[in-house]
Structure formats: structure tokens, C-alpha cells
Amino acid sequence: MNTSTEQTKPILTVSNLNKTYAGGFQALRQINLNIIRGEILALLGPNGAGKTTLISTICGIVRASSGTVRVEGYDTVKDYRKTRSLIGLVPQELTTDSFETVWATLAFSRGLYGKPPNARHLEKVLRDLSLWDKKDNMIRTLSGGMKRRVLIAKALSHEPLILFLDEPTAGVDVSLRKDMWKIVNDLRSKGVTIILTTHYIEEAEEIADRVGVINNGELVLVEEKIRLMQKLGKKQLMLELDQELPRVPLSLADYQLELSNDGRRLVYTFDNQGTHSGITELLDDLKLAGIAFTDLHTSQSSLEEIFVNLVDETS
Amino acid sequence: MNFYGVLAIYKFEMARTKRTLLQSIVAPVITTSLYFIVFGAAIGSRIQQVEGVSYGAFIVPGLVMLNLLTHSISNASFAIYFPKFVGTVYEMLSAPISTLEVVLGYVGAAATKAMLLGFIILITASFFIEMRIAHPLIMLAFVVLTAVTFSLLGFILGIWADNFEKLSVVPMLVITPLVFLGGSFYSTDMLPPFWQSLSLFNPVLYLVSGLRWSFYEIAEVNVWISLISIFVFMLVCFFTVVVLFRTGYKLRS
Numbered sequence: 001m002n003t004s005t006e007q008t009k010p011i012l013t014v015s016n017l018n019k020t021y022a023g024g025f026q027a028l029r030q031i032n033l034n035i036i037r038g039e040i041l042a043l044l045g046p047n048g049a050g051k052t053t054l055i056s057t058i059c060g061i062v063r064a065s066s067g068t069v070r071v072e073g074y075d076t077v078k079d080y081r082k083t084r085s086l087i088g089l090v091p092q093e094l095t096t097d098s099f100e101t102v103w104a105t106l107a108f109s110r111g112l113y114g115k116p117p118n119a120r121h122l123e124k125v126l127r128d129l130s131l132w133d134k135k136d137n138m139i140r141t142l143s144g145g146m147k148r149r150v151l152i153a154k155a156l157s158h159e160p161l162i163l164f165l166d167e168p169t170a171g172v173d174v175s176l177r178k179d180m181w182k183i184v185n186d187l188r189s190k191g192v193t194i195i196l197t198t199h200y201i202e203e204a205e206e207i208a209d210r211v212g213v214i215n216n217g218e219l220v221l222v223e224e225k226i227r228l229m230q231k232l233g234k235k236q237l238m239l240e241l242d243q244e245l246p247r248v249p250l251s252l253a254d255y256q257l258e259l260s261n262d263g264r265r266l267v268y269t270f271d272n273q274g275t276h277s278g279i280t281e282l283l284d285d286l287k288l289a290g291i292a293f294t295d296l297h298t299s300q301s302s303l304e305e306i307f308v309n310l311v312d313e314t315s
Numbered sequence: 316m317n318f319y320g321v322l323a324i325y326k327f328e329m330a331r332t333k334r335t336l337l338q339s340i341v342a343p344v345i346t347t348s349l350y351f352i353v354f355g356a357a358i359g360s361r362i363q364q365v366e367g368v369s370y371g372a373f374i375v376p377g378l379v380m381l382n383l384l385t386h387s388i389s390n391a392s393f394a395i396y397f398p399k400f401v402g403t404v405y406e407m408l409s410a411p412i413s414t415l416e417v418v419l420g421y422v423g424a425a426a427t428k429a430m431l432l433g434f435i436i437l438i439t440a441s442f443f444i445e446m447r448i449a450h451p452l453i454m455l456a457f458v459v460l461t462a463v464t465f466s467l468l469g470f471i472l473g474i475w476a477d478n479f480e481k482l483s484v485v486p487m488l489v490i491t492p493l494v495f496l497g498g499s500f501y502s503t504d505m506l507p508p509f510w511q512s513l514s515l516f517n518p519v520l521y522l523v524s525g526l527r528w529s530f531y532e533i534a535e536v537n538v539w540i541s542l543i544s545i546f547v548f549m550l551v552c553f554f555t556v557v558v559l560f561r562t563g564y565k566l567r568s
């Protein structure tokens with residue numbers, strides 16, 4: 001059986017990809033990236049980092065200056081018919097027709113991608129995106145959030161294996177954003193591989209399996225979300241003291257504790273990587289020093305803090 | 316071959332026409348009637364006959380040509396300019412569809428619309444004059460070749476144009492004068508010799524002359540020269556489109 005190798009073989013491979021725009025601006029630098037079958041990859045990066053350029057190059061809208069992209073082993077330039085029919089794209093901008101109906105624009109997209117008409121599939125897509133009752137409405141009469149979903153429906157109309165979502169939740173309210181996450185998760189459970197860009201780090205934290213960070217056209221890192229947070233995340237142990245402490249006793253100097261101004265809270269920062277946190281020893285030493293506490297809790301740095309640190313470091 | 320893709324573009328474009336069906340039919344009917352009232356009745360009452368044909372009948376091929384040319388160009392240029400302008404062209408660029416297929420869809424639709432218009436004009440004209448078409452097949456060849464060629468030209472224009480002014484400048488400042496100076500509404504025999512020779516450099520003259528020959532067997536230049544010229548021009552336009560797409564000109568950065 002080679003099912004396990006089949007599963008681990010990347011569905012999309014970007015190799016040594018560079019893009020320099022006509023004006024001479026280099027938007028992508030030596031990008032190497034494997035997309036794993038069935039995953040959700042979130043691409044993070046500040047404005048102008050090159051996220052849209054990367055997606056557009058993979059999808060055939062922007063020409064690479066050098067390097068290759070392969071989808072299921074097919075080259076996106078030479079075998080563009082094969083690769084593009086496997087990909088669905090939801091662009092960052094809300095670019096829709098105005099006077100077409102929702103149904104007509106979906107039928108158009110499906111046809112454009114070379115698929116024979118299939119009313120049942122289109123109906124399912126529309127129902128999944130809660131657009132079924134809008135199918136005969138002109139697109140210009142829809143709200144922004146609905147238009148965004150129409151774009152997703154268009155991208156799904158030809159049954160792609162890979163879906164690119166360029167900032168799917170930009171300008172979308174909280175409840176709709178939750179809906180969007182659900183849609184993305186549902187798609188993943190149906191086997192669609194999803195690459196999305198976002199500026200909302202909690203979004204990546206919430207739905208991504210892996211996180212990629214782009215800055216200045218470079219892919220700074222790609223890492224499993226959980227590992228990333230373990231590796232780079234700092235944990236803190238907060239101890240609410242029983243009695244006011246004037247200063248940290250010398251016997252506890254090794255722990256580099258921070259004492260709050262009111263003297264009622266001790267903060268211990270430890271690295272999450274090792275198995276040895278030092279908490280047990282600290283608690284023993286506190287007891288020896290006669291310091292009692294009424295409450296304790298821990299906190300972990302968020303992806304947001306990790307991201308900000310990374311971007312600061314690399315720019 | 317992405318057959319469904321071509322069909323999708325073609326249907327999309329034809330649907331756009333259907334939404335404005337009334338104005339697509341009423342407008343040419345009115346303008347054609349105006350031409351007959353102004354040119355046919357007012358001028359025609361003085362000119363009587365041109366080369367053995369009544370003046371009203373004489374201008375029909377010119378009128379058809381004028382509309383074929385301007386509408387082929389504007390249909391096709393708008394069809395590709397608009398998606399570029401609103402951004403929906405992203406879908407075309409990321410779809411598994413070749414240049415040839417995109418052109419087939421857009422140019423096919425633009426040419427179809429222009430040809431339909433040509434026939435509406437012919438039908439309208441038949442209310443004013445006695446219609447006689449000596450060589451229907453040759454006429455059809457001219458109509459089809461002209462519609463396709465100038466739709467291709469319009470397509471190139473639409474790719475090139477990056478604002479609405481550029482889009483309208485070619486039909487207005489180039490095509491309309493060439494049609495009016497190309498003997499659409501007069502025979503170049505009526506011109507002084509210098510202007511007569513100069514007219515031979517006007518490509519539209521060959522089209523009008525060829526189409527008129529298919530109606531009344533009168534021509535300013537040999538009909539085969541006309542047919543070959545338009546065919547060659549069509550090939551030139553087609554290869555220009557192919558090269559533009561290959562290089563990504565103004566479409567893919």
C-alpha cells in the first residue's frame with residue numbers, strides 16, 4: 001500500500017519562485033513552499049508583503065520571473081489546462097459582474113473552467129453558502145458579504161481540489177466571519193485543500209493547520225500552527241500573593257521573577273520548548289522562603305505576538 | 316479544446332445584448348430610416364441614379380458597412396475592456412482556456428451581433444428601396460469576413476485601451492471618417508482625380524466596393540482584390556491578438 005506516501009505527497013509545490021514587476025519592483029524572492037493535501041494553510045504578512053502576488057502567480061494571473069509551480073505534478077505554465085482546472089480562486093477585491101444573476105454567473109464560471117453544466121452541483125454550492133434564495137437576484141442587489149460568498153460559490157462551481165481565498169473575511173462582520181470559518185472547515189472536511197490569506201491573526205489561530213509568514217516578498221517561515229506557538233510562544237506563571245512583598249528574596253534570584261508595583265503579584269516567565277519548566281522547583285523554593293499565594297494562573301503568547309515579533313525581526 | 320469555456324463566453328456576451336434587446340433593434344432601425352430620409356429622399360431626389368442604380372439603393376451597402384465596422388469594433392472592444400476595467404478578467408486569466416478559445420468566444424459574439432445588426436438594416440432598407448442582391452454568397456462572405464475582422468480589431472483595441480476615451484477614439488476618429496471617405500454614400504467617380512487616387516489608399520473603399528458589387532455588380536475595384544484584402548487583414552488582426560495574449564500585453568503583469 002502506498003496510500004501514506006500518496007497522502008504526504010504535496011498537492012502543490014512552489015520552487016525558487018521569483019517575481020519582479022515591470023517597474024522593477026521585486027515582489028517575491030526565492031519562494032519555496034509545499035502545500036499538503038487537505039490542509040488549511042494561512043498566509044500572514046503585512047500589506048504589500050506579496051501574498052496576493054504569490055497566489056496570482058500560482059493561478060496564472062501574474063507571470064513568474066523565474067521558478068516553477070507544480071500542481072499534482074503538472075507545471076502551471078506548460079500544463080495550464082490541467083492545473084488551472086484543479087484550482088479555484090477567490091480574489092481579494094470584490095470583483096463581480098453587476099447585471100448578471102447569481103445563477104448565471106455561477107453557470108458562466110463552471111463553463112469557463114470547461115465543465116459541462118450541472119445544476120445539482122450549483123444548487124448544492126449555493127445552499128452550502130446560504131445563497132440559494134438569492135439565485136435569481138442580480139449581483140449588484142446583494143450586500144458585500146453576499147457578494148463575497150458569490151465569489152466563493154463561483155470558485156467552487158467547477159469542483160476544484162485546491163481553493164485560494166485571498167482575504168476572505170476582509171470587511172466581514174463577526175458573525176459572518178464565523179460562518180466563513182465554518183464554510184472553510186466544511187470544505188476541508190470534503191477534502192478541499194485551502195490556502196487563505198488574512199490579516200486577522202486569530203483567524204489563522206482558529207482555522208489553520210499551518211501558518212506561513214511572508215514579509216518583503218520572502219517566505220519567512222512555514223510551520224504547523226501548534227508547533228509554532230509552542231516553539232515561539234512564551235508562557236508565564238502568575239502568582240497572586242497572600243501578603244504584600246517588599247522585594248523578591250535573594251534565594252529566588254535565579255528565577256528572574258518580576259514583582260508587580262503593589263507587591264502582590266509575582267510573574268515567572270518560562271520557555272515552553274523544554275519539558276523542564278522549573279515550576280515545581282519554584283513552588284518548593286517559595287514555600288521555603290515562606291511566601292504564600294492565593295491564586296495562580298498561566299498565560300501563553302498569542303500568534304499575534306509571535307507574528308509581530310517575526311515581522312519586526314525580518315524587516 | 317475547452318468547448319464549454321468558449322460557449323460560456325459566447326452566451327455571456329449574447330445575454331448582455333438580450334438585456335438591451337429593444338435598444339439594439341430600435342436604434343439601428345431609426346438611424347437607418349434617418350439615412351434614407353436625409354440621403355435617399357433629400358439628396359437622392361437630385362442625384363437620381365449612380366451607375367445605373369437609384370441613389371437610395373446605391374447607399375445600402377455603404378450603410379451596412381458603416382454599421383458592421385463601427386459595431387464590430389465597439390462590441391468587441393467593450394466586451395474585453397469592461398472585465399479589465401471592473402476586474403472580473405481575473406477569472407478569464409486563471410481559467411483553463413487558451414487564447415484562441417477566448418478570442419473565439421468574444422469575437423464570435425461581437426461578430427454575431429454586428430451581423431444581426433447588418434441584417435436588421437437590410438430589412439429596414441427594403442422598406443425604402445427595392446432590394447436586389449445579385450450574389451448572396453459573396454455578400455455573406457463580405458459580411459462575415461468584415462464582422463470577424465473588425466471584431467478582432469476591436470478586441471485588440473479593448474486590450475490596448477486603458478480608459479474610456481481611448482476606447483471610443485478609434486471608432487469615432489478613424490473608422491467613421493474612413494467610411495464616409497470610402498465612397499459609401501457616393502461613387503469616387505464623382506471626385507476630382509487627385510481625391511480619386513487618394514481614395515484607393517482607404518481600406519474601407521475596398522470593403523464597400525466589394526459589398527456593393529455583390530448587390531449590383533458595380534465596383535470601384537475588382538471584387539477579388541476586395542475579398543483577398545479583407546482576408547489578409549483578418550489574418551493580420553488574428554495574429555496580433557495571439558501575440559498580445561502570448562506576451563500577456565496589458566493583461567498579465
Ligand SMILES: Nc1ncnc2c1ncn2[C@@H]1O[C@H](COP(=O)(O)OP(=O)(O)OP(=O)(O)O)[C@@H](O)[C@H]1O
Nearest residue numbers: 021023025027046047048049050051052053054568
Ligand atoms: N501589477 C503590479 N505592478 C507593480 N507592482 C505591483 C503590482 N501588483 C502588486 N505590486 C507590488 O507588489 C507588492 C506586493 O503586493 P501584493 O498585492 O502581493 O501584497 P499583499 O501581501 O497581497 O498585500 P495586502 O495585504 O495589502 O493585500 C506591493 O509592493 C505592490 O505594490
Ligand SMILES: [Mg+2]
Nearest residue numbers: 051052053092
Ligand atoms: Mg493582497
